[in-house]
Amino acid sequence: xxxxxxxxxxxxxxxxxxxxxxxxxxxxxxxxxxxxxxxxxxxxxxxxxxxxxxxxxxxxxxxxxxxxxxxxxxxxxxxxxxxxxxxxxxxxxxxxxxxxxxxxxxxxxxxxxxxxxxxxxxxxxxxxxxxxxxxxxxxxxxxxxxxxxxxxxxxxxxxxxxxxxxxxxxxxxxxxxxxxxxxxxxxxxxxxxxxxxxxxxxxxxxxxxxxxxxxxxxxxxxxxxxxxxxxxxxxxxxxxxxxxxxxxxxxxxxxxxxxxxxxxxxxxxxxxxxxxx
Numbered sequence: 001x002x003x004x005x006x007x008x009x010x011x012x013x014x015x016x017x018x019x020x021x022x023x024x025x026x027x028x029x030x031x032x033x034x035x036x037x038x039x040x041x042x043x044x045x046x047x048x049x050x051x052x053x054x055x056x057x058x059x060x061x062x063x064x065x066x067x068x069x070x071x072x073x074x075x076x077x078x079x080x081x082x083x084x085x086x087x088x089x090x091x092x093x094x095x096x097x098x099x100x101x102x103x104x105x106x107x108x109x110x111x112x113x114x115x116x117x118x119x120x121x122x123x124x125x126x127x128x129x130x131x132x133x134x135x136x137x138x139x140x141x142x143x144x145x146x147x148x149x150x151x152x153x154x155x156x157x158x159x160x161x162x163x164x165x166x167x168x169x170x171x172x173x174x175x176x177x178x179x180x181x182x183x184x185x186x187x188x189x190x191x192x193x194x195x196x197x198x199x200x201x202x203x204x205x206x207x208x209x210x211x212x213x214x215x216x217x218x219x220x221x222x223x224x225x226x227x228x229x230x231x232x233x234x235x236x237x238x239x240x241x242x243x244x245x246x247x248x249x250x251x252x253x254x255x256x257x258x259x260x261x262x263x264x265x266x267x268x269x270x271x272x273x274x275x276x277x
Contacts, residue, residue: 008059009260010039012051013066017042020275021064024253027274028265036261045069049076056095061260063093064253070136077103087139092256107137108144110252111222115191117251117267118243119218127190127217128152132182132206134162137222138195142170150191156182156208157196186212192219192235199229206231215239222248227276246272 011021017040025038041063043051048069053076055063065073070089074080077090078100084090090103115122129150131138134157145153156177157163163176177185186192192213198206200223210231213219219235224245232242250267258264265271 004035005059007036007061007261008039008055009036009062009064009256010041010060011064011066012041012043012048012069014042014044014068016040016066019066020249021066021253023277024250024271024275025257027271028257029261031270032261032263032265034261034263043069045072048072052076052093052101056099056101060095062095062256064256065091065093067136073103077101079103081105083108083143086143089136089139091252092259094256094259104255105140106252106255107140107248108147109255110248110250111141111220112144112148113251113254113267114245114247115218115220115243118220118247119241122191122218122241124148124150124191127188127214128154128185129191129193130185130189131155132194132198132208133157133196134159134166135196138166141193141195141222142166142174145191145193146170146173154185154189156185183209183212186210186214186217189214190217192217192240194221194223194229194231197223199223199231201225210234210238213238213240216241218243220248221245224249246275250275 011019029036073090079102081104084103084105087105090105092104092106094102153174154177155163155174158179167174167176197203217240219240220243221229221231222245223229227244236242
């Protein structure tokens with residue numbers, strides 16, 4: 001009698017030992033009583049294409065992709081979603097039954113769902129959005145803000161050229177502000193987002209004057225080490241609604257898990273506790 005295949009998934013990166021994804025997907029598999037395994041895989045750039053193409057033959061149904069491979073996988077995939085193409089990176093691969101590799105980017109989805117869960121009254125059209133940072137995460141976040149109806153985004157980055165490049169790509173809804181003037185973006189902002197690694201453990205602080213923050217504004221940081229960054233701490237003291245960055249990681253995992261294992265998981269307090277260990 002033929003043995004029933006157990007679906008496998010995992011995360012590919014370099015380094016990858018620090019990834020919380022195995023804990024996250026492992027919690028869902030266990031609590032939902034589903035067969036399957038999710039493992040971390042450290043893969044060098046030179047081996048990336050070979051490894052990805054071999055995974056379906058080993059029983060893998062898909063995988064997540066993290067730094068530094070999120071851009072490179074677009075060249076390996078057979079099909080790329082519009083949002084992954086727009087962002088220029090993929091974080092989720094689906095190995096289809098017809099043998100094709102399907103690449104998607106769920107980071108923006110995770111960002112928006114985190115805001116909707118953490119700040120249920122969030123209105124993307126209330127005031128403009130102020131965004132710090134113009135790296136890879138910013139691309140996904142800008143695309144998702146525009147998609148949910150934000151019409152005015154002020155963007156500041158320490159290296160202005162990177163912000164200008166995003167403005168050229170995403171269009172007139174984005175206004176670039178010089179880093180030295182970044183604090184001025186907060187005046188009248190309904191949504192404030194730090195997409196940079198500033199404020200993360202081991203990194204410099206986000207040194208932007210925050211006195212322009214408006215009470216009631218929704219402030220979020222994609223950094224989740226520490227869970228409460230100095231930005232979120234100050235924002236809470238000033239009467240803002242704060243949403244930590246862990247939820248973005250949790251929510252971005254939902255679409256991939258559903259495609260791989262056939263059931264839609266939920267993001268709740270039990271999951272947060274399991275992931276934080």
